[in-house]
Amino acid sequence: MMNGGYCEHCGRTFYPERKYTCPYCGSNEMKRIKLPERGRIISYAVKKDKDAVAVVELSNGCRISGVVKGDRIKRDVKIYKSEEGIIEILKEFDLLE
């Protein structure tokens, strides 16, 4: 499970966690939360000979960027953060289940 930030003032979640303020409303009332693992791809881009990258909206509305693993792009995805801090966007649900 990945950590993210939750703003107690505006109720939004964001990734990465932030030290000072909520990126949406500027409040400093934030706490750490566990981010959901499921979301949907908002848009993706494919570089030649490289993994596609995408913007994903997680089920709680938090938006993340990451690298798409595998050949086909599916709308509904699951995410996984590697030790290097790279968010992998996995298309088949069973990869983590």
Place this chain on the structure above:
Amino acid sequence: MRDVNIIGIGAEKCGVSDEDLIDLMAKSSIDAVSDAGNVEIDAIFVGNMASEEFTGKKSIATYLADELGYRGKPAMRIENGPASGSASFMAAFFSVISGFYDSVLVTAGEKMTSVSTEECTEILAKMLHPVEKIHNFTLPTYGALLTRLYMNEGLTRDQLSMVSLKNHRNGAKNPIAHFQKEITIEKINTSPIVVDPLRLYDICPISDGSASVVISSNTQKDGILVAGIGQATDMHAVYQREDLTDLRALKMAFERAKKMAKISIKDIDLMELHDAFTILEICEIENLGLFKREEIAKAYKDGIFEIDGEIPVNTSGGLKARGHPVGGTGIYQIYEIVEQLRGKAARRQVEDAKTGLCVNFGGFGDNVIVSILKRS
């Protein structure tokens, strides 16, 4: 507050140049000061994004002041990503409107072709948020992500190509454009895919160049009034935005500039927009409130944005054809509007142009400067 006018302009041809950054900057500076009737310059503001990485040189403002023989005159560089040009213009504007200086030179440029395309993309990607960088996002990545969102809603390849087609057609009429050649829809549609769905002709070139203006509290007969200027930021990590197609910083910067100029969008006769990627021109037109998303493709087809259209966009050729020497682009945009408002744009002349607008992005819409210029 007193009026601030643009009284001199100068620009080097955009493209692949044999000259160093300092020579490009010195030449456009000398031309602008000469065009301003060799007015006494009180200070120099220099716009440049990355002279360190591209040329190995820091302190470019001091170097330029020295080369120009301006020993003793104040000089400073402003870095604000690809909006460094407009930011230096804005800082210079504050210095004159406040009465601190009377006449100042603004020179903005970049030397980019000294490095390979890959190195250049890497240097430009340094403007992204660290979380974007770790996922190998680049500026073209965002161009592709935004293009796909529009295509999901029905924007076709042919419709997108209208932007590049128009801007190359305009660039062919601009003696300082990087590309001075018209291209065909077929050529655009079959150009190599860079980041799917972006093709080569959806992306601005890598250009060398420098442009300069002299702004002053002096009023001259062909002075161009700086009527309004506005700036805004948006979240630095672009993926965090609620809607990638909502250019909030552009809307806010435009509101601020419009309010200061006391005009409405209907008063604007022509615009230079920041088409680093063709989709951005479309998205900016929508966010400025000119047309609704579903109306834009038809407006391109009807020639609304052509030089002889209702609201000409990027008569210079835009970033796509005029070129995008990143830190210099903001001043190239102002240069084009001044030529138009003076009636000196030759084959690109927009009939009876009185008011022009420039949109300069310093990142993927996360730092935007809008300037409104008027024939005084």
